[in-house]
Amino acid sequence: MSNSANWTTLTRWTAIVWAVLILIGIALARASGAKAAATTAPSTQPDAVEIGITDFHFVPAEVTIKPGATVTWVNHDDIPHTATADGDSPLFDSKALDTDDKYSFTFTKPGTYPYYCKVHPHMRGKIIVK
Ligand SMILES: [Cu+2]
Numbered sequence: 350m351s352n353s354a355n356w357t358t359l360t361r362w363t364a365i366v367w368a369v370l371i372l373i374g375i376a377l378a379r380a381s382g383a384k385a386a387a388t389t390a391p392s393t394q395p396d397a398v399e400i401g402i403t404d405f406h407f408v409p410a411e412v413t414i415k416p417g418a419t420v421t422w423v424n425h426d427d428i429p430h431t432a433t434a435d436g437d438s439p440l441f442d443s444k445a446l447d448t449d450d451k452y453s454f455t456f457t458k459p460g461t462y463p464y465y466c467k468v469h470p471h472m473r474g475k476i477i478v479k
Contacts, residue, residue, distance in 0.1 A: 399423060400474065402430045402446070402466075407474035414456060416478055421453040422446065431467045432474070439464075 395418065401408045402424040414420065422432040424446040432452055434440040440462065443452035456462065456478045466472035 397421065400432075401425050402432070402472075405430075405469060405472055407432070407464075407466075407472060410473070411475045411477065413477040413479065416457055416459055417455065418478070419453050419455045420476060421451055423451050424448060429468060430472065432464055433467050435463045435465065442467075 395414070397419045398412050398414055399421045400412065400423070402422060403426065405426070407422070412420065422443060424430050425448070427448055429445040429447055431445055432441070432443040432454075434442065441454040441464070445468070446452055456476060459478045462476040462478065464474050464476065
């Protein structure tokens, strides 16, 4: 009889099954590693944005941020400007900013927030929170 031959065949198959299982395990580990890297990709919307006031303009005039992000205005001009939200009781109002003065406001709620300069009302900007 070929009992010993049968055992050898069985042992060989066991080794092949183990090898396949190990290769599948390695493949799965690599796939999950790649997935983890993809979910940690950086967001396109920053947590903090700086808007320069230059030559009677807000630069950039329109920015899009996510809720909870902070906008900081910096006056680079030699004359005072403000960053003041539209409306009778504005959501934010920097008051007069002298040269190099800064003013920050954190936007918590989604929406569109137009604003202007009280000293020069033709200076306009817009913050979009979404
Ligand atoms: Cu101004």
